[in-house]
Amino acid sequence: MENQNNILLLEQAIEPNFKKSFWALISRWHSENGFRYPWREAPTPYSILVSELMLQQTQAETVIPYFLAWMERFPNWRSLAEAPEKEVLRAWEGLGYYSRARNLHKIAQWVYFEKKGELPSEPKELLKLPGIGPYTANAVASLAFGRKVPALDGNVIRVIARLMAIDQPVHRRETIRKIFTLATSLMPEDIEASYYNSALMDFGRAICRPKHPKCKLCVLKEICKAKQPGLLAIRPKVTIEEKEEKIAIIREKNRFWMQQESFGKKRYCGLWVFPLFDPEFMEQKAMLFSLRYSFTRYRIFLEAYEASWNKRGLKTQPLKGEWVEEKNVLSLPLPAPHRKIWLQLVAKKPSDRQ
Numbered sequence: 154m155e156n157q158n159n160i161l162l163l164e165q166a167i168e169p170n171f172k173k174s175f176w177a178l179i180s181r182w183h184s185e186n187g188f189r190y191p192w193r194e195a196p197t198p199y200s201i202l203v204s205e206l207m208l209q210q211t212q213a214e215t216v217i218p219y220f221l222a223w224m225e226r227f228p229n230w231r232s233l234a235e236a237p238e239k240e241v242l243r244a245w246e247g248l249g250y251y252s253r254a255r256n257l258h259k260i261a262q263w264v265y266f267e268k269k270g271e272l273p274s275e276p277k278e279l280l281k282l283p284g285i286g287p288y289t290a291n292a293v294a295s296l297a298f299g300r301k302v303p304a305l306d307g308n309v310i311r312v313i314a315r316l317m318a319i320d321q322p323v324h325r326r327e328t329i330r331k332i333f334t335l336a337t338s339l340m341p342e343d344i345e346a347s348y349y350n351s352a353l354m355d356f357g358r359a360i361c362r363p364k365h366p367k368c369k370l371c372v373l374k375e376i377c378k379a380k381q382p383g384l385l386a387i388r389p390k391v392t393i394e395e396k397e398e399k400i401a402i403i404r405e406k407n408r409f410w411m412q413q414e415s416f417g418k419k420r421y422c423g424l425w426v427f428p429l430f431d432p433e434f435m436e437q438k439a440m441l442f443s444l445r446y447s448f449t450r451y452r453i454f455l456e457a458y459e460a461s462w463n464k465r466g467l468k469t470q471p472l473k474g475e476w477v478e479e480k481n482v483l484s485l486p487l488p489a490p491h492r493k494i495w496l497q498l499v500a501k502k503p504s505d506r507q
């Protein structure tokens with residue numbers, strides 16, 4: 154009850170004039186500066202879902218070439234539903250977080266084989282699908298079906314929080330509920346939700362940026378309530394951790410020991426990888442290559458070692474895996490860091506390799 158009262162108060166706190174000015178300023182800004190993404194041209198429920206799943210955890214610029222290639226290879230529900238999983242994972246290679254590709258594949262099969270090609274249009278139905286959280290459900294419902302719901306990605310949350318001077322931590326559920334209510338109240342009745350959501354997302358990305366908001370250039374500066382010191386610091390908090398990883402390149406003539414990650418694993422599920430170096434069963438020879446990559450909140454320093462089984466390893470070959478012919482390695486779905494290591498290895502002159 155107390156919550157409902159608070160929400161009512163919040164809604165009332167938005168004066169009609171404030172709402173009018175807000176939208177007039179944002180829509181003018183967006184008509185001149187909005188981003189042009191391929192998924193915004195001739196959108197369909199399928200293309201919107203593909204783009205939204207790709208955009209989870211990945212920057213828009215990175216997604217563009219993957220999205221274009223994906224739509225070329227899998228232009229509709231049917232082509233994706235009928236594709237073998239191995240091919241789907243190959244097409245996703247480089248984007249990381251492969252569970253997204255699996256979920257997209259499962260959804261396509263369900264939509265095509267069981268729902269006659271119709272994706273549900275209501276957020277609460279979309280939420281039941283694998284890999285779809287509240288943001289994606291609302292984004293798909295508004296962008297693909299015009300449902301009147303705000304889609305709160307990090308950009309929209311930040312804009313509304315600053316504009317309305319919400320100084321509670323934005324990762325808390327009650328803060329998000331508050332911001333959702335405000336974003337709903339600010340949405341004009343006669344405007345398509347897809348346009349409203351796209352405008353706020355673009356504005357947050359280009360102007361009301363996480364670290365250095367461009368307040369001097371901002372069209373909302375006269376009505377923005379984030380005037381008190383400290384409020385501009387409102388942004389989702391993420392703690393970055395450094396990690397090290399060692400993988401073993403075990404070779405026998407023209408074959409390499411590789412393993413397929415189990416399907417239950419969030420990272421690399423179902424992909425083929427070089428095993429982690431395990432001193433109990435392996436001997437380390439030379440360090441071959443190293444690289445850095447990011448995974449969720451981790452920055453990982455990956456080192457690839459040339460290695461062989463030790464006596465114990467030779468007896469048991471403890472890691473589930475198999476020998477893969479050199480010529481077949483690239484036909485397997487590999488995670489991007491392992492693919493990079495492999496490409497560096499094959500680029501070495503044969504005489505440099507052991």
Ligand code: SF4
Pocket residue numbers: 312315316360361362366367368371372373374377378379385
């Ligand atoms: S004035 Fe600054 S904080 Fe307020 S909306 Fe504009 S960019 Fe964001």
